Each structure stands twice: as C-alpha cells, then as structure tokens.
Amino acid sequence: MRDLAYLKLMSREYPTIKAASSEIINLTAIQGLPKGTEYFFSDLHGEHEAFIHLLRSASGIIREKITETFSHIMPEKEEVELANLIYYPEKVLNQLECLEAADDEWQRVTIYRLVQICKMVSSKYTRSKVRKKMPAEFAYVIDELLHVDYNDDNKRVYYSEIIRSIIDIEVGDKFIVALCELIKNLTIDSLHIIGDIFDRGPRADIIMNELLHFHDVDIQWGNHDISWMGAATGNLACICNVLRIAISYNSFDVLEDGYGINLRPLSMFAARVYKEDPCERFFPMTLDENIYDAVDPILAAKMHKAITVIQFKVEGQIIKRHPEYEMNDRILMEAIDFKQGTVTVEGKEYPMVDTFFPTVDPEHPLELNKEEEELLRVLQLSFLHNGLLHKHVRFLYSHGSMYKCSNSNLLYHGCIPMKEDGSFEELMVDGKAYCGKALMDYLDQKVQNAYFMPEDSPEGADARDFMWYLWCGAKSPVYGKGKMTTFEHYFIDDPQTYKEPMNPYYRLSVKEEYCDKILEEFGLSIEGSHIINGHVPVKIKEGESPVKAGGKLFLIDGGLSKAYQSKTGIAGYTLIYNSNHLALAEHKPFNREQESTPKVSVVEHVKHRVMVADTDKGAELAGRISDLKELVAAYREGILKENVE
Ligand SMILES: O=P(O)(O)OC[C@H]1O[C@](O)(COP(=O)(O)O)[C@@H](O)[C@@H]1O
Ligand SMILES: [Mn+2]
Numbered sequence: 001m002r003d004l005a006y007l008k009l010m011s012r013e014y015p016t017i018k019a020a021s022s023e024i025i026n027l028t029a030i031q032g033l034p035k036g037t038e039y040f041f042s043d044l045h046g047e048h049e050a051f052i053h054l055l056r057s058a059s060g061i062i063r064e065k066i067t068e069t070f071s072h073i074m075p076e077k078e079e080v081e082l083a084n085l086i087y088y089p090e091k092v093l094n095q096l097e098c099l100e101a102a103d104d105e106w107q108r109v110t111i112y113r114l115v116q117i118c119k120m121v122s123s124k125y126t127r128s129k130v131r132k133k134m135p136a137e138f139a140y141v142i143d144e145l146l147h148v149d150y151n152d153d154n155k156r157v158y159y160s161e162i163i164r165s166i167i168d169i170e171v172g173d174k175f176i177v178a179l180c181e182l183i184k185n186l187t188i189d190s191l192h193i194i195g196d197i198f199d200r201g202p203r204a205d206i207i208m209n210e211l212l213h214f215h216d217v218d219i220q221w222g223n224h225d226i227s228w229m230g231a232a233t234g235n236l237a238c239i240c241n242v243l244r245i246a247i248s249y250n251s252f253d254v255l256e257d258g259y260g261i262n263l264r265p266l267s268m269f270a271a272r273v274y275k276e277d278p279c280e281r282f283f284p285m286t287l288d289e290n291i292y293d294a295v296d297p298i299l300a301a302k303m304h305k306a307i308t309v310i311q312f313k314v315e316g317q318i319i320k321r322h323p324e325y326e327m328n329d330r331i332l333m334e335a336i337d338f339k340q341g342t343v344t345v346e347g348k349e350y351p352m353v354d355t356f357f358p359t360v361d362p363e364h365p366l367e368l369n370k371e372e373e374e375l376l377r378v379l380q381l382s383f384l385h386n387g388l389l390h391k392h393v394r395f396l397y398s399h400g401s402m403y404k405c406s407n408s409n410l411l412y413h414g415c416i417p418m419k420e421d422g423s424f425e426e427l428m429v430d431g432k433a434y435c436g437k438a439l440m441d442y443l444d445q446k447v448q449n450a451y452f453m454p455e456d457s458p459e460g461a462d463a464r465d466f467m468w469y470l471w472c473g474a475k476s477p478v479y480g481k482g483k484m485t486t487f488e489h490y491f492i493d494d495p496q497t498y499k500e501p502m503n504p505y506y507r508l509s510v511k512e513e514y515c516d517k518i519l520e521e522f523g524l525s526i527e528g529s530h531i532i533n534g535h536v537p538v539k540i541k542e543g544e545s546p547v548k549a550g551g552k553l554f555l556i557d558g559g560l561s562k563a564y565q566s567k568t569g570i571a572g573y574t575l576i577y578n579s580n581h582l583a584l585a586e587h588k589p590f591n592r593e594q595e596s597t598p599k600v601s602v603v604e605h606v607k608h609r610v611m612v613a614d615t616d617k618g619a620e621l622a623g624r625i626s627d628l629k630e631l632v633a634a635y636r637e638g639i640l641k642e643n644v645e
Helices: 004-013 017-031 048-056 058-069 076-087 089-098 104-122 127-132 136-146 153-168 172-187 204-212 223-232 236-248 252-258 264-273 297-321 370-384 387-399 436-452 458-472 486-491 512-521 562-568 616-636
Strands: 038-041 190-193 217-220 342-345 348-351 403-406 409-412 427-429 432-434 530-533 553-555 573-577 581-586 599-605
Touching (some): 004 616, 017 127, 017 616, 038 048, 048 076, 058 076, 058 104, 058 172, 058 573, 076 104, 089 172, 104 136, 104 153, 127 136, 136 153, 136 172, 153 172, 204 252, 204 387, 217 387, 217 403, 217 409, 223 436, 223 458, 236 252, 236 297, 236 370, 264 297, 264 370, 297 370, 342 486, 387 436, 427 436, 432 436, 436 458, 436 512, 512 530
Parallel strands (some): 038 190, 190 217, 409 530, 530 553
Antiparallel strands (some): 038 573, 403 409, 427 432, 573 581
C-alpha cells in the first residue's frame, strides 16, 4: 500500500471515486494504442535551415499524409502549397496577406483541408491525448470539427457554421496556425537529438530556439555541445575553441547576431598584432555567406590565427594543471624549436609552415601576454553574462545527458570507450577508475558540476576544466579518438600527422556480440534493442551503411553538415521509429526552392505492433494506474473521504 500522505496528495487531483476511475479508464485506453512516432537526428552542426525544414516536414512524412488524405487527387502544386503552410504557417500567412490572397474563401477551404489532415494523423491516438495537444483557446472547436459526423446533414450545417464564425470573428489565421501546429505535433510524438547541434554550420542558436519550443525532445550531448557548454561555464580553452571553429567556418552570424558576442576586441587585437602577417593557413572556409556580419576574409584570417595561438596556450595550461589527463605529449607549443622553425611530435621533427608568433615568449610559450590576458578576460565575461547562451545551455542541461535508454534503445553521441580486447576502457577521474555505464553516469554528474557548482568551489573548477577534456581527451566518450590534431592541421604540412586514431569501439561495435555486451551493460535486453550513435559521418558513397552489427547499431551521422556532405554523399538521415517499423530517411541537400522527398527505407519490421503499454511511457502509466486503483480502494474503505462538491 502506498503511504497515506501520497494518496492524500493524489486525492487533490482526483477527489472522487468517479474522477479516479475515469482517469483509470483513460490511461488504460492509452495503453492499448500504438506507440507514438519517435524521430532521431544527429550532428546538426548549425545547419538551421535544413534541420528546421526536416523537423517541420517530419522528414517528408507530412507530405505523404497530405497525399494519402486526399487520395492522390490534389494537384501537386496545391499539395506543395498546403505542405508549406503546415511547415511555416506564420510566414506563409504573412506572404498571402501581403498578396491579399488569404480571403474568406481561401480560409474556409484551407481550414477544411487541414481538419481532414488532422483527422488522418490523429487517428491512432485517443481523443483525450489529441485534445491535450491542442492550444486551450481552440481545443473545444477543433475537437468538435474532428469528430463531426459527415453523414448527418444537421451536423454538416453545424460544421460549416463553426468555420464561418471563426472567419467572421477574424481569428481564421490564428485557427489555421493552431491546426498546422497540431498536425506537426501529432506527426512527431517525440524527438531525440544524438548530439552535435553546434559548430561548422551557420546558426546553431536558431536550432536551439526551435528545440526550446518543441513539445517533447531529449538531447544526448555531443563533443561540440560540450565545448559550448564548457564555454558558458567560463572555460577559456572552450571559449577559444568555439570562437576558433566559428571563425574558421566564417560563421560570424552565430556569434555576433545570434549570441551578441562582441568580437571587436579580438578583431582590433588581431589586426594590430598580425598586421604584417598574411595568415595564409587561417583563411575561413565559405560554405555560407554571413547575412548580418560579413567580415573581410583578410581580417577574419588574422582573428582566426590570434584565437588559435591563444587556444594552444590555454590548452597547454589546462594539461599542466591536470597530469591525470595524460596529455603532456599534446603541449605542442612547448615542442616548438623557435630558432629552427620546427616542431617535434611523438619523437619526430617536422618543419613548421608558419613560424610567426609575435605573442609567444619562446622561453615560456604557454604564457599569455598582457594583451591576450585582457582580451580573454573580456571574452570570458561576454560568455559568462550572455543571457541567450545561458538560456540555451540550461536547456541542454535540463533536456540532455551523456546517454539515454529510451524504449529499449540506447542513445549516445560518440562511444563507450573500449580496449582492443573488447573490455571497457577505464578512465581515472577523481582518483577512481570508471568504465562502461558507471563512467557515463559519473561523467554526467561531472558535467552538471561544471555548470551548477558554486564558482569558488574547487570541485566546480575541476569540472569546468574537465569539459575541455571531454571535448578532445583520448578517453572521452563523446570524442572517442586518441588525439585531436588541430595543431598539426595548422602548422605541419605532412598529412600523416593529421590522423586521429579511433577508439577500438568503432571497430568492435560493428559486431553484434559487442553491441550485446554494451546493451547488457546498460540493462537493456539484447533482443529487440538497438544502439543509436552519431559523431562519425557514414560514407554512403563509398558503400558504407548506417545499419551495422546485424541491425543492432545505427550510425546516423549522414552529413547534415554541409562541410561533410562531400564525404558522405548525402545530406543527413532521420531515423523514424513508429509502432510498426524502424525506417531511415535519407536526405538530399537542402534546397530552399524545391522540396525533395527523402528516400525512406524500412530497416526493421517489429514482430508485434508496439503499443504504448510496451514503452517506457507505458510502464509509467502502469504505475499511475496502480496508484489510482489504490486511491479508489482507499475511498471505498473509508481511509480517505471523497470530496464531492
Ligand atoms: O572538419 P573540421 O571542422 O576542421 O574539424 C576537424 C576536427 O573535428 C573533429 O572531427 C571533431 O568534430 P566531430 O565531433 O564533428 O567529428 C576532430 O576530430 C577533428 O580534428
Ligand atoms: Mn561529434
């Protein structure tokens, strides 16, 4: 028996036997429904336009639903217009209003069509679940429209009357927006982002705003997200890192227009210190044009070099503070022979392609000069006191984690570090060795400490440094490579030095037995469970498949990031898990002008249709039903009194 205090608390919400019983009936009905559709994306890398389009179009499924609803009789042009309206209702309505094209007749027809689509996409849910997804002000009306009997003449009249009065009182546009949002909400029941929202692409901040308003989303942190979260805690190496990557991709908009980070101190410093230096290796890539903050590439190259040099200095300092990171061989600023113009990496000497270091003291190469120190102080303040960034980072904390077990799937961005022999690799943290699930749980806590521990606590400071280790450390589960060769890329010509050895996980996890080992480690059944992974682009054009280990592992980094599309040959994947199957949608490069339907292939049919009762949510509901039954029993036995008004 539950304790009485708990039942009393429940009785506030269900004050009578009738109220509790009707909720039992409602929840039991939900248990018997097919599970909602889950969507999985990974490695969004700031590609806001492509991602938002995929999300709003449910990766092509909404278009399919339109075609099905109107049994293929609607002309394609109208289908496209309707689809666009559903994806971007406010924008399309605005355009139509400017053209004076959204007249009463158009609104009437549109509402009718949207209601038909709503009916189609809500058919697998209970009336109550659908109602809960409606905006309160229109819930009653939408509910009526969805359940009208078209064979009944009186009801048909009633139906037209409702629509007419919506238009008469001039809330037609608001009503249309509400219907469009409901359709999208019903199509994607829940959303999983397997990490790397940030960096490379133009506007991760816009993606974060979109996710912030999504009804059900969880995030498994990627190394790039961790780097931004670290920057928000004030970690200097992470701050330099996010600035360096953004500048190198010419993504000034995300910094200046997005997060309002003032780059003027950096640009003035760079222009002065690197005045005579062409900074050839530091010219930014130009995958996207900046809309708001176009920066002259010559200046951008100088800013890029300035922040890179500072980054290598502060990274060296972190490594010195933490011998336990075992990264001394990565303090390459100290491996430079400034007279010879060479650097020694892993015992081998290489000529450096750039030897102009006006801010480096060869005797103390990790020391920042006065100006660099002042610059970092200013930059750190703008990260620490950044309202929007902190809103986004808090969301990453509240909705994110190192991993998640969700409906018998195990989700994480990088890897579970392994040794060559297939055992889990141990990482020494805070004097103790952790591996496998224990490592992931421990690191989850450490990431929390970085942000939430008081500023002056030693534990907090240690965790903040550790955010940088997670970005690029050899045993970091979100990174999963033996080293990060950023220094070599900038300063050495020999591509042999660019190699970043992958953790043995990547070789082993393509075999079923190792996936089973990992699933068991996380308490999941080896039958019917999957691992869903991002981080490593799948090279489709070289014949690689995202489905590995006999269907147990899905690697869904398909290259939504423009920078990686030439490697993968496509423009990203969506994994879609509904009650019948797991399917992969393969996307073509995003084109604003023309919607392209993705190639969807079913990768696994489930043996029995998956019902809500079979899911994590179902288990939660079962607990709720049993509590409610106890509440009813307590009322019946007189232990608690009903509150009949
Ligand atoms: O392709 P870029 O942007 O120059 O970055 C390369 C660096 O990014 C990394 O691939 C990490 O980023 P990912 O998590 O997106 O793979 C490093 O291993 C590598 O050094
Ligand atoms: Mn990654």
